[in-house]
Amino acid sequence: MADPIQTTLEQRKANAQRVLQDNLGLVVTSADIEPIERGYNNYLYTVKAVNALTKPGSTQPGTVPLPSNHTHNLVVRLLKTELGAIPERVQNEVAALALVRQPLASVVRVPDVYAWSEGREPDEIPFIIMELLPGIPLDTIWPQLDLPSRLPVLSQVRDILTIRSIRIPVPCTPSNYAFGGLTFSVSGSITTTVHPNGIGGPFQSAEGQWLSMLDNQLRAADRNIFIKGWKGADQPDQAKLLRQNTLRRRLDLFIEGDNGFRAILRQVAQEPIFVHGDLKCQNLLISPNTDRITGLLDFEFARIGTCPEELLDGLGDFRQHTCVQPAPEGLDIHLLESKEWPYSKCMERPYSSSTTV
Numbered sequence: 001m002a003d004p005i006q007t008t009l010e011q012r013k014a015n016a017q018r019v020l021q022d023n024l025g026l027v028v029t030s031a032d033i034e035p036i037e038r039g040y041n042n043y044l045y046t047v048k049a050v051n052a053l054t055k056p057g058s059t060q061p062g063t064v065p066l067p068s069n070h071t072h073n074l075v076v077r078l079l080k081t082e083l084g085a086i087p088e089r090v091q092n093e094v095a096a097l098a099l100v101r102q103p104l105a106s107v108v109r110v111p112d113v114y115a116w117s118e119g120r121e122p123d124e125i126p127f128i129i130m131e132l133l134p135g136i137p138l139d140t141i142w143p144q145l146d147l148p149s150r151l152p153v154l155s156q157v158r159d160i161l162t163i164r165s166i167r168i169p170v171p172c173t174p175s176n177y178a179f180g181g182l183t184f185s186v187s188g189s190i191t192t193t194v195h196p197n198g199i200g201g202p203f204q205s206a207e208g209q210w211l212s213m214l215d216n217q218l219r220a221a222d223r224n225i226f227i228k229g230w231k232g233a234d235q236p237d238q239a240k241l242l243r244q245n246t247l248r249r250r251l252d253l254f255i256e257g258d259n260g261f262r263a264i265l266r267q268v269a270q271e272p273i274f275v276h277g278d279l280k281c282q283n284l285l286i287s288p289n290t291d292r293i294t295g296l297l298d299f300e301f302a303r304i305g306t307c308p309e310e311l312l313d314g315l316g317d318f319r320q321h322t323c324v325q326p327a328p329e330g331l332d333i334h335l336l337e338s339k340e341w342p343y344s345k346c347m348e349r350p351y352s353s354s355t356t357v
Helices: 004-024 088-100 147-165 206-223 236-245 247-256 261-266 307-313
Strands: 033-036 042-050 071-079 113-117 127-131 181-184 190-193 273-275 284-286 293-296 303-305
Touching: 004 033, 004 042, 004 071, 004 113, 004 127, 088 113, 088 127, 088 181, 088 190, 088 273, 147 273, 147 284, 147 293, 147 307, 181 303, 206 247, 206 261, 247 261, 273 307, 303 307
Parallel strands: none
Antiparallel strands: 033 042, 042 071, 071 127, 113 127, 181 190, 273 303, 284 293
16 A cells, blocks of 8 residues: 555655646656755755756746756745645745845845746646755754854855845835735736735735734634634623733734834834845855855745844844854854844834833
């Protein structure tokens, strides 16, 4: 009897084979496809295609023709729709890569894209076929790096964060929807669309986007059979007491009140910037021989947002120093506290309010 897990793995490999042949004319065997055991939101595979005959260059926005090499080293990403991922994430990633590729060219490479699909038609699979960049994931060596080795890497991360100054595709005016995910218009230009987390959008303001994110989390809490939206017990004789004193009621008041959550939003950055959304060690490739960062990956959750979002959604791996060696005297090795840190002024004003939760 066939192993159901192994059967599923082979089926996914077959899906990768199919998208390669249907979209690029690449014929590969199962042995040419190796899974990358790191993807949470996608099934990831490396593919080596030798002496393959390819189809003519793609005309899809955000793509380039496959190089006419005899050997192609590729990555195939198959979106895990079973986890609730919205298909717009595929085009979001391709558009984000297209937006940052040239501005970041002198700092770090991002992969070229050769074909993609949101899988809108029956039996279609949401996928991206992209370039395999050299290097190993930074998180595989970061814990072992000593302080002198870490400092040059952090300097490169700082340079990569010039990403925040990339020109946004939709000007921020009261009538424009400047915040949200990224997509291609009919003409092929990049514009904003629904947020990659599936919270709606695009949005006219940072406040609108933040409130939508919060509302999405509260609705998730409502669906949780244990939390039950923090609404407490639901006995009829306690209804009045619950409306007044439950944590959910206090949260609602905090959100609705002018001195609560909205007051916090008024004290943080409101300007739209490009946000990578998952800037962690696992999404940075590095050469173990030179300690040079060779690639920046995983733009699935990239968007036009505000600089605090980059701090909240990524960069956690760089928030504290965990090397054995002490820092040299007078050297601030906490990247997020450094005066050279490009996001240091995002939330510099202290928040104070009489509203409590």
